[in-house]
Amino acid sequence: MLHNLLPIFSQSLKPPLFEPGEPRFWDDPYISKSMLEAHLNQSHDGASRRNVEIEKTVRHLITSGFLKTGDRVLDLGCGPGLYSSRLCFECMKVTGIDLSRRSIDYARVQAERDGNDIDYICADFFNIDYKETFDAVLQVYGEICTFSNEKRDLLLSLVHRTLKDNGIFIFDVSTRELRMREGLKNRWYFSEGGFWRPGRHLVLEEGFDYPEDDTWLNQYIIMDEDGTVKVYRLWLHDYSFETISLTLEKSGFRVEQAWNSLSGESYRKGGDWIAIAARKV
Numbered sequence: 001m002l003h004n005l006l007p008i009f010s011q012s013l014k015p016p017l018f019e020p021g022e023p024r025f026w027d028d029p030y031i032s033k034s035m036l037e038a039h040l041n042q043s044h045d046g047a048s049r050r051n052v053e054i055e056k057t058v059r060h061l062i063t064s065g066f067l068k069t070g071d072r073v074l075d076l077g078c079g080p081g082l083y084s085s086r087l088c089f090e091c092m093k094v095t096g097i098d099l100s101r102r103s104i105d106y107a108r109v110q111a112e113r114d115g116n117d118i119d120y121i122c123a124d125f126f127n128i129d130y131k132e133t134f135d136a137v138l139q140v141y142g143e144i145c146t147f148s149n150e151k152r153d154l155l156l157s158l159v160h161r162t163l164k165d166n167g168i169f170i171f172d173v174s175t176r177e178l179r180m181r182e183g184l185k186n187r188w189y190f191s192e193g194g195f196w197r198p199g200r201h202l203v204l205e206e207g208f209d210y211p212e213d214d215t216w217l218n219q220y221i222i223m224d225e226d227g228t229v230k231v232y233r234l235w236l237h238d239y240s241f242e243t244i245s246l247t248l249e250k251s252g253f254r255v256e257q258a259w260n261s262l263s264g265e266s267y268r269k270g271g272d273w274i275a276i277a278a279r280k281v
C-alpha cells in the first residue's frame with residue numbers, strides 16, 4: 001500500500017509554472033460528461049454562466065454595437081454552444097470550436113433540433129487556420145487565463161490573423177481579487193463516484209500561489225481504488241486592466257471598451273472579472 005502513496009508525495013510538491021498535468025481533461029470520456037452536466041446546470045456557474053447571464057451578455061453585446069446581424073462570429077471554446085446558438089438566433093453566421101467531442105455533439109443536436117445553421121467543429125483552437133475571415137471572435141469565461149504567456153501570445157496572434165480588418169475580439173479574464181477568494185484551498189475527500197470518476201476514489205485538492213506571476217494553480221490529485229494516481233492541473237493567470245491592455249497592445253489590438261462583466265457591468269477596479277472588447281489595429 002505504501003508504494004501506492006509514493007506518487008502522491010512527489011505530485012503534491014509545488015510544480016514549476018505551467019507544468020502540465022494529465023493531458024486529457026476537457027476531452028476525457030468520463031470527465032467531459034461531468035463537464036457537460038456542469039455547463040447545463042442552472043444552479044451554479046461552474047463551467048458556463050447561467051442562461052439569464054448569457055442572455056444579458058448577448059443583448060449587451062448587440063445593443064453596444066460590438067455584434068450585429070449578419071456578422072461572421074467565431075466562438076472559441078464554445079462548449080455546448082450556449083452563446084453560439086443565441087448569436088445564430090440573432091442572425092449572425094456562427095462557427096463554434098471546442099475540444100470536447102461530447103460538448104460539440106450536444107451543440108450539433110441542439111442546432112439540428114432548432115433549425116440553426118451553425119458550423120460546429122471539434123478541434124483544438126490552437127490549430128485554427130483562418131485568415132481575415134471573421135468580424136468578431138468571442139472567447140467566454142476566462143479561457144485565455146489558462147495559458148502561459150507564450151501560449152496566450154500564440155492564441156492572440158491566431159485570433160488577430162482570423163479577424164477581418166478592424167475586427168473585434170471579445171473575451172473576459174479573471175482578476176487576482178477573484179483568485180484570492182476562490183483559489184483552491186487544501187482539502188481531501190473520498191467520493192463514491194462524482195465529477196472525476198464513476199467509482200470510488202480519493203481526491204486531494206491543493207492550491208498553489210505564484211504571486212510574482214499573477215498565477216494560481218488549482219491541482220487535483222485523483223487516486224482510484226486500484227491505486228492509480230493522476231494529477232489534473234488548472235493553471236490560472238489572472239490579469240489587471242493594465243496587464244491585459246499591455247498584452248493586447250503587443251499583439252496588435254487596442255482595448256476599445258472594458259467592463260466588469262460581458263453583460264455590461266461598468267468597469268471599476270477591484271472587480272472579479274474584466275471583460276474586454278479589443279479592436280484589431
Ligand SMILES: C[S@@+](CC[C@H](N)C(=O)[O-])C[C@H]1O[C@@H](n2cnc3c(N)ncnc32)[C@H](O)[C@@H]1O
Nearest residue numbers: 026048077078079098099100123124125140141
Ligand atoms: C470554461 S469552458 C467555457 C465554455 C463556453 N465558452 C461557455 O462559456 O459556455 C471552456 C471551454 O473551452 C474548451 N477548450 C479548452 N481548451 C481548448 C482548446 N485548446 N481548443 C478548443 N477548445 C478548448 C473546453 O472544452 C471548454 O468547453
